[in-house]
Amino acid sequence: MSRVDQKLEEIEETIHNEVPAGISISDVTFEGPELVIYTRDPKQFAQDGDLVRRLASKLRKRITVRPDPDVLTRPEDARDRIRSVIPDEAGVTDLDFHADTGEVVIEAEKPGLVIGRHGTTMREITQEVGWTPEVVRTPPIESSTVENVRNFLKQERDERRDILERIGRQIHREEMSDDQWVRITTLGCCREVGRAAFIVSTPETRVLVDCGDKPGAEGEVPYLQVPEALGAGASSLDAVVLTHAHLDHSALIPLLFKYGYDGPIYTTEPTRDLMGLLTLDYLDVAAKEGRTPPYDSEMVREAIKHTVPIEYGDVTDISPDIKLTLHNAGHILGSSIAHFHIGDGLYNIAFSGDIHYEDTRLFNGAVNEFPRVETLVLESTYGGRNDYQTDQEDSEEKLKEVINDTYEKGGKVLIPAFAVGRSQELMLVLEEAMRSGDIPEMPVHLDGMIWEATAIHTTYPEYLRDDLRDRIFHDDENPFLAEQFNHIDGGEEERQEVTDDDPSIILSTSGMVTGGPIMSWLEHLGSDPDSKLVFVGYQAQGTLGRRIQNGWDEIPVGNDAGRSDTMKMRMDVETVDGFSGHADRQGLENFVKTMSPRPEKVLCVHGDESSVQDLSSALYHEYNMRTFAPKNLETFRFL
Amino acid sequence: MSRVDQKLEEIEETIHNEVPAGISISDVTFEGPELVIYTRDPKQFAQDGDLVRRLASKLRKRITVRPDPDVLTRPEDARDRIRSVIPDEAGVTDLDFHADTGEVVIEAEKPGLVIGRHGTTMREITQEVGWTPEVVRTPPIESSTVENVRNFLKQERDERRDILERIGRQIHREEMSDDQWVRITTLGCCREVGRAAFIVSTPETRVLVDCGDKPGAEGEVPYLQVPEALGAGASSLDAVVLTHAHLDHSALIPLLFKYGYDGPIYTTEPTRDLMGLLTLDYLDVAAKEGRTPPYDSEMVREAIKHTVPIEYGDVTDISPDIKLTLHNAGHILGSSIAHFHIGDGLYNIAFSGDIHYEDTRLFNGAVNEFPRVETLVLESTYGGRNDYQTDQEDSEEKLKEVINDTYEKGGKVLIPAFAVGRSQELMLVLEEAMRSGDIPEMPVHLDGMIWEATAIHTTYPEYLRDDLRDRIFHDDENPFLAEQFNHIDGGEEERQEVTDDDPSIILSTSGMVTGGPIMSWLEHLGSDPDSKLVFVGYQAQGTLGRRIQNGWDEIPVGNDAGRSDTMKMRMDVETVDGFSGHADRQGLENFVKTMSPRPEKVLCVHGDESSVQDLSSALYHEYNMRTFAPKNLETFRFL
Ligand SMILES: [Zn+2]
Ligand SMILES: [Zn+2]
Ligand SMILES: [Zn+2]
Ligand SMILES: [Zn+2]
Ligand SMILES: [Zn+2]
Structure with missing residues (x-):
C-alpha cells in the first residue's frame, strides 16, 4: 500500500471515531489540498453544525462532505425543495446538479443569503435534499469571461476531478529527503520590471512563483530553459503559484502546459478569471501584430482547468513540506502576497507580488502581518530614492x-x-x-x-x-x-x-x-x-x-x-x-517598517536597476536588515 | 554541412595556402582541443622546422601533424632507423607503432634527448621514417599505476580516438545563444573542507570543476542531483576540469560516467595517474570497510579513457566560448589553478584548487599571475584568523x-x-x-x-x-x-x-x-x-x-x-x-595581495565555516575586494 493510501486509511479511522454512530462513511479521498468525505447519511451529517469544523481541526485539513451518489434525491425533486429553503431575495439564477459528486452548484445574485449565517442555510439544504451545495455569485454585470470559465469547468468536471485527485496524492506523498535547505532561484524580474518568475525549492519540493512576460521587450521571457528551471522537464515542478493576473506575472503560465506541466496553479478565483481574460487578449495582440504567439488558447484552458482557487487567509498544503497562504496585496482584483511556510516551522518566505500598502478606493491596503516571515521578496517598482508619489x-x-x-x-x-x-x-x-x-x-x-x-x-x-x-x-x-x-x-x-x-x-x-x-x-x-x-x-x-x-x-x-x-x-x-496600483517609495518603506514580524532578509526585485539598488540600500541602512538586489539567474540559499 | 565541417573546410583552405606546394594535405580533423593534419608528405612537412608553429599561430590551435597511413614506412624498417637518430644516452626502453594514426610512441629514460633542442630530434625522426613520434618518460622508479594507465590507453586507442573526435566536434560547434552571462554554482566545499564541486556556466557551456568526497563524513557527497547539476542528465555537462588528485576533489569523478557522462576530463597527466591510483584505493577502502562503493573500477577506467591531459600554461579551447589554462598550484604533483577565459574577453575566473604559495622542497610556489582575472575562487583551509603556521x-x-x-x-x-x-x-x-x-x-x-x-x-x-x-x-x-x-x-x-x-x-x-x-x-x-x-x-x-x-x-x-x-x-x-601542502593564512593573503591582476571578487571556499568567514572578511577589509563566503547550493551570477 502506498504511503498516501495508508494516510487515507488512518484518516478514515479518525473520522469513524469522531462521527456519531449511525452516520456511515463510504469513502475518503484527497481532491487537491482538500479532504473529501463521502457519506450515505448526508442529512444526518449536516445536522451536527459543528461536526465538519471539529473534523477539520482534528485532521488539520480543509474538508468537503458529499453524499454517496447512491443516496441522492432526484434532481427534479431536489430543485423545488432547495428553492423553498433559500429566501427569494437571494436571487437564484441557476441550479446545476452533479450526480457524480452529489454537488449542486447554486448561482445567485446574493450568495450570502444562500449560505446563511455561519452556513446555516447551506446545512439546511443538505438536510432537506442530501445534496452538497456550492454557491457562486451571479455577475451583477454580465461577464463573458466568468461565464466562459464556469461553463468550461462544468464541461471538464470529470477530468478536473481526476486532476485534483492526482494533485491530492502528490501533496500527501511521503517525504523522501532528510536534508534541509530552502532556496530561491531568480528566473526573471530582477533589476527590471517584467517577466516575474521565481522558484522556491527544498529537497522535497519545487514551486514556481509567477511566470510573466516583459512589456515592451519582446523575446525577453523568464529563463525557463536553464537546468534549474525546467531543465529536467516541466513536470519537475510541484506547483505554480500566481500572485496576480497582470501579464508581467501571468503571461507565460499557459506556456508551462505546452512544456508538459500537469500540476496545480494556486491562485485566487478572480485571478484565475482575469488570467483567462488577459492571456487570451495577449494571444490576440500577438496575432494582430503578426507575431507567433508562444502558445495557443487551448493552453489557456489547460491553465484554467488546473487552477486550484484558494481564498485569502486559507492555509493550504501544497506539498509534503510547504503550506501556502495568500494574503490581500491591495494591487489589483485578487492580487496576493504569497506566504510559504516551509517544513514544520523551518522557514517562511513571503513574495509580495505587486503591492499597494495604503487603502485605495477599490481595495484594502496590502496585508503585512504574518505568523512568521524570515525572508521577504519585495517588489520595488517605485523603490528609487525619488519615487515619492503624490497623495x-x-x-x-x-x-x-x-x-x-x-x-x-x-x-x-x-x-x-x-x-x-x-x-x-x-x-x-x-x-x-x-x-x-x-x-x-x-x-x-x-x-x-x-x-x-x-x-x-x-x-x-x-x-x-x-x-x-x-x-x-x-x-x-x-x-x-x-x-x-x-x-x-x-x-x-x-x-x-x-x-x-x-x-x-x-x-x-x-x-x-x-x-x-x-x-x-x-x-x-x-x-x-x-x-x-x-x-x-x-x-x-x-x-x-x-x-x-x-x-x-x-x-x-x-x-x-x-x-x-x-x-x-x-x-x-x-x-x-x-x-498607481503600486506602493510608492514611502509605501514600500511603510510596508516593511510596520511589517510583523520584521523579516531578516529582503530581496528587492521588480524594479529598474537603480530602484532595486536604492531600496535595498535604504532598507539595509534604515531598518538594519540583510538586503539584496538579486540578478536574474541567481540562487540564494537561506538555510 | 554542419558548422564544424564548414569550419574544418575553411581551416583546410588556410593550410593549403600556407604550406609549400608539393606538400599534400589528405585530411584535417579535430581530436579533442587539437587540430590534426594528415599529410602524404610527412618528411617534407617536417623539413620546415617553423611550419607547424606558423600554422598554429595562424589558426590559433594546437596542431599535430600525422602521416597518411598509406605512406608509412614498415615498422620493422623504421625501428632501427629511429634508434639510429636518437642518441644512446636517451635510454629508449620501448617503441610502439600505431599504423592507424602513423604515430610511434617512444618510451625513454631521458625524453629530452628524444625531443632534442626545440624539437629538432623529433623532426629528424619524421624526416627519416615519416612516422610522428610521441615521447613519454620511462618511470625512474617502477610504477604499476603509470604502467597500467599506459597499457590501458594503448589497448583502448581506437575508442579513445573516437572519443577525442567527438569531443573535438563538440568544442568547435556553433555558438547558439546571443545572451551573455557567467555563473558559478556551488555543489559542495562551501563552509566545509571536502566534496569540492562547482559548475561554471554560460548560455553556451556548463563545466564541472572537481567532484570530490568529504573525508570523515560518509554520505556527504556533492549535490549532483539538484536540477542545476545533473538534473537534466550528466550529458548536460560539456566538460569536467580536475584541479588535482586529492580525493576531496577527485573521488566522485568516475561516478559521473556511471551517471552517463561521456565527455572530457581536463587535467594534467600526473593528476590523471594519481586520480587512478587514489580512486582505486578509495574503492578498496570502501570494500574493506564493508561499504558499497558508489561505482566500480570500470568507471575509473572510463575516467582515464576520457581524460584529455593538458600542460601548465597551454591555453586550450574546451567549448565554443571557454578557454582553459592550468597553472601550477604548488600543492601536490600536477595540482593546478584552473583559469577560465570566457567569451572573447568577456570574463575570467580562476579556481585556486588547493594552493601552496611559497616554494617547498617538492614544488615551485603557486602561480598568481594571469592575463586577466575578475573572480577568484579561493581555498581557505587555513583562512582562519589564527591559522598562521610555523615556517x-x-x-x-x-x-x-x-x-x-x-x-x-x-x-x-x-x-x-x-x-x-x-x-x-x-x-x-x-x-x-x-x-x-x-x-x-x-x-x-x-x-x-x-x-x-x-x-x-x-x-x-x-x-x-x-x-x-x-x-x-x-x-x-x-x-x-x-x-x-x-x-x-x-x-x-x-x-x-x-x-x-x-x-x-x-x-x-x-x-x-x-x-x-x-x-x-x-x-x-x-x-x-x-x-x-x-x-x-x-x-x-x-x-x-x-x-x-x-x-x-x-x-x-x-x-x-x-x-x-x-x-x-x-x-x-x-x-x-x-x-602542510596548503598555504597558511599569511600565504593566502600573500597570494591575493601580490596577485596580478587584482581580482574584483573573491569567493572563499574549502575551509571550515569560521575560516571562510575570517578570510572573506579580512580580504574585504584589507584589500577592498568584494568577497563572499558562499553556501553550498547557491548560484552567483557575475555578468
Ligand atoms: Zn501587477
Ligand atoms: Zn508586476
Ligand atoms: Zn599499438
Ligand atoms: Zn588537496
Ligand atoms: Zn582539497
Whole structure:
C-alpha cells in the first residue's frame, strides 16, 4: 500500500471515531489540498453544525462532505425543495446538479443569503435534499469571461476531478529527503520590471512563483530553459503559484502546459478569471501584430482547468513540506502576497507580488502581518530614492483640474490604463466627481477590455474594499453601473463618433501604449491640441508610453497590417502619478517598517536597476536588515 | 554541412595556402582541443622546422601533424632507423607503432634527448621514417599505476580516438545563444573542507570543476542531483576540469560516467595517474570497510579513457566560448589553478584548487599571475584568523628534534601522511637530514600507497621544483632512491618486524587516520610510551586524526572485519604544522595581495565555516575586494 493510501486509511479511522454512530462513511479521498468525505447519511451529517469544523481541526485539513451518489434525491425533486429553503431575495439564477459528486452548484445574485449565517442555510439544504451545495455569485454585470470559465469547468468536471485527485496524492506523498535547505532561484524580474518568475525549492519540493512576460521587450521571457528551471522537464515542478493576473506575472503560465506541466496553479478565483481574460487578449495582440504567439488558447484552458482557487487567509498544503497562504496585496482584483511556510516551522518566505500598502478606493491596503516571515521578496517598482508619489487625494484634484480645463477647451481626455485595476479605480473617482459636481457630467468611454474587467470585479466583491463591496450589493448604489459609463463595442466607427462628438473622457488599453485600441485613439486625437493624454500608471522602460512621457512626439499610425507612418503629436501630455496600483517609495518603506514580524532578509526585485539598488540600500541602512538586489539567474540559499 | 565541417573546410583552405606546394594535405580533423593534419608528405612537412608553429599561430590551435597511413614506412624498417637518430644516452626502453594514426610512441629514460633542442630530434625522426613520434618518460622508479594507465590507453586507442573526435566536434560547434552571462554554482566545499564541486556556466557551456568526497563524513557527497547539476542528465555537462588528485576533489569523478557522462576530463597527466591510483584505493577502502562503493573500477577506467591531459600554461579551447589554462598550484604533483577565459574577453575566473604559495622542497610556489582575472575562487583551509603556521625551516628543526628525542628513547616516529605530496616532502626532509647528519641514519618505512605515489612523482619531474627535477635526472642524486627508504610490502608480518626492530621512522596512510595501514600501526605502536605520533598535515573535522589531535586517546583495534575494541593510547602525540601542502593564512593573503591582476571578487571556499568567514572578511577589509563566503547550493551570477 502506498504511503498516501495508508494516510487515507488512518484518516478514515479518525473520522469513524469522531462521527456519531449511525452516520456511515463510504469513502475518503484527497481532491487537491482538500479532504473529501463521502457519506450515505448526508442529512444526518449536516445536522451536527459543528461536526465538519471539529473534523477539520482534528485532521488539520480543509474538508468537503458529499453524499454517496447512491443516496441522492432526484434532481427534479431536489430543485423545488432547495428553492423553498433559500429566501427569494437571494436571487437564484441557476441550479446545476452533479450526480457524480452529489454537488449542486447554486448561482445567485446574493450568495450570502444562500449560505446563511455561519452556513446555516447551506446545512439546511443538505438536510432537506442530501445534496452538497456550492454557491457562486451571479455577475451583477454580465461577464463573458466568468461565464466562459464556469461553463468550461462544468464541461471538464470529470477530468478536473481526476486532476485534483492526482494533485491530492502528490501533496500527501511521503517525504523522501532528510536534508534541509530552502532556496530561491531568480528566473526573471530582477533589476527590471517584467517577466516575474521565481522558484522556491527544498529537497522535497519545487514551486514556481509567477511566470510573466516583459512589456515592451519582446523575446525577453523568464529563463525557463536553464537546468534549474525546467531543465529536467516541466513536470519537475510541484506547483505554480500566481500572485496576480497582470501579464508581467501571468503571461507565460499557459506556456508551462505546452512544456508538459500537469500540476496545480494556486491562485485566487478572480485571478484565475482575469488570467483567462488577459492571456487570451495577449494571444490576440500577438496575432494582430503578426507575431507567433508562444502558445495557443487551448493552453489557456489547460491553465484554467488546473487552477486550484484558494481564498485569502486559507492555509493550504501544497506539498509534503510547504503550506501556502495568500494574503490581500491591495494591487489589483485578487492580487496576493504569497506566504510559504516551509517544513514544520523551518522557514517562511513571503513574495509580495505587486503591492499597494495604503487603502485605495477599490481595495484594502496590502496585508503585512504574518505568523512568521524570515525572508521577504519585495517588489520595488517605485523603490528609487525619488519615487515619492503624490497623495491620491491631491492626484484626484489634479486630474479633475485637467478634466475641467480640457472640457472648457472642448477637448477630450485620453487616459491609457491597464484594463484591470487602474481603470476601475478611475471609474470610481470619475463617478464620484460627477456625482458631487466637481467635474461636469460627460460620457466616460471604456475601450479595450475595461468593461469586461469591470464586470469581473463586480462578480467578486469580497475582494474589494469593504465599503465598496456593500455598495455593489445594492444595485442602485453600484458605482460601476452609473450611466456615464459607455462600453466602446462599435469599433472604429464608434471611436470616430466619439472623436467628432462633445467633450468626453476615454479610458483605453493598453496601459503602457504598447498596442491595443489606445493606438487608434492616439491616431484619432493625437493631432488635436485641445485634447489631452494623461498617464496615470507606471510606464516601463522600452514602452511607447515611457517614450511619450519623456517627450517623444511621433506616433506610429497606419493600417492594422503594419504601421509604417508616423504622426506628429499635438495633444498635451500630462502625468498624474498618484493612482498607481503600486506602493510608492514611502509605501514600500511603510510596508516593511510596520511589517510583523520584521523579516531578516529582503530581496528587492521588480524594479529598474537603480530602484532595486536604492531600496535595498535604504532598507539595509534604515531598518538594519540583510538586503539584496538579486540578478536574474541567481540562487540564494537561506538555510 | 554542419558548422564544424564548414569550419574544418575553411581551416583546410588556410593550410593549403600556407604550406609549400608539393606538400599534400589528405585530411584535417579535430581530436579533442587539437587540430590534426594528415599529410602524404610527412618528411617534407617536417623539413620546415617553423611550419607547424606558423600554422598554429595562424589558426590559433594546437596542431599535430600525422602521416597518411598509406605512406608509412614498415615498422620493422623504421625501428632501427629511429634508434639510429636518437642518441644512446636517451635510454629508449620501448617503441610502439600505431599504423592507424602513423604515430610511434617512444618510451625513454631521458625524453629530452628524444625531443632534442626545440624539437629538432623529433623532426629528424619524421624526416627519416615519416612516422610522428610521441615521447613519454620511462618511470625512474617502477610504477604499476603509470604502467597500467599506459597499457590501458594503448589497448583502448581506437575508442579513445573516437572519443577525442567527438569531443573535438563538440568544442568547435556553433555558438547558439546571443545572451551573455557567467555563473558559478556551488555543489559542495562551501563552509566545509571536502566534496569540492562547482559548475561554471554560460548560455553556451556548463563545466564541472572537481567532484570530490568529504573525508570523515560518509554520505556527504556533492549535490549532483539538484536540477542545476545533473538534473537534466550528466550529458548536460560539456566538460569536467580536475584541479588535482586529492580525493576531496577527485573521488566522485568516475561516478559521473556511471551517471552517463561521456565527455572530457581536463587535467594534467600526473593528476590523471594519481586520480587512478587514489580512486582505486578509495574503492578498496570502501570494500574493506564493508561499504558499497558508489561505482566500480570500470568507471575509473572510463575516467582515464576520457581524460584529455593538458600542460601548465597551454591555453586550450574546451567549448565554443571557454578557454582553459592550468597553472601550477604548488600543492601536490600536477595540482593546478584552473583559469577560465570566457567569451572573447568577456570574463575570467580562476579556481585556486588547493594552493601552496611559497616554494617547498617538492614544488615551485603557486602561480598568481594571469592575463586577466575578475573572480577568484579561493581555498581557505587555513583562512582562519589564527591559522598562521610555523615556517617550514622551523618545522623541520622541530621535526628533527622530535626524531632525535624519540631515537634516543629507542622509540619509533609514526607519521600519518597523505600518500601524495606530504610524504614526498617529508622524504626529502629526512633524506637531507640524514645526509647532513642532523638525525641518525635509520630506516624510513613507507606504508600504504606512498611508495607508488613516489614512483609517479619521479615519472613527471617536469612538475617538480626546478632543482629537484635536475637531481632526479641523475640517478645517483635522485633523493627518492636513497637506501634508507623501505617500501612496506610484506603486510602485517613486516609491520611486526619493524615494531620489534630498532628505532625507525614510519610514514603511513591515511593522512587523517580515517583508515588504511595507519590503523594497524596505531595498534602496533599506540601503547608504546617511547614512540611518537606526529601529525604533519591538516586534520579535517570528523576524522579520527582531528579527535586524537584534540586529546582523544582511544583507538579502535581488532580484526579487519569489524573493529569492536578500543585501545588506550600511550604514545605521545605531537603536531608539527609547517609541512602542510596548503598555504597558511599569511600565504593566502600573500597570494591575493601580490596577485596580478587584482581580482574584483573573491569567493572563499574549502575551509571550515569560521575560516571562510575570517578570510572573506579580512580580504574585504584589507584589500577592498568584494568577497563572499558562499553556501553550498547557491548560484552567483557575475555578468
Ligand atoms: Zn501587477
Ligand atoms: Zn508586476
Ligand atoms: Zn599499438
Ligand atoms: Zn588537496
Ligand atoms: Zn582539497
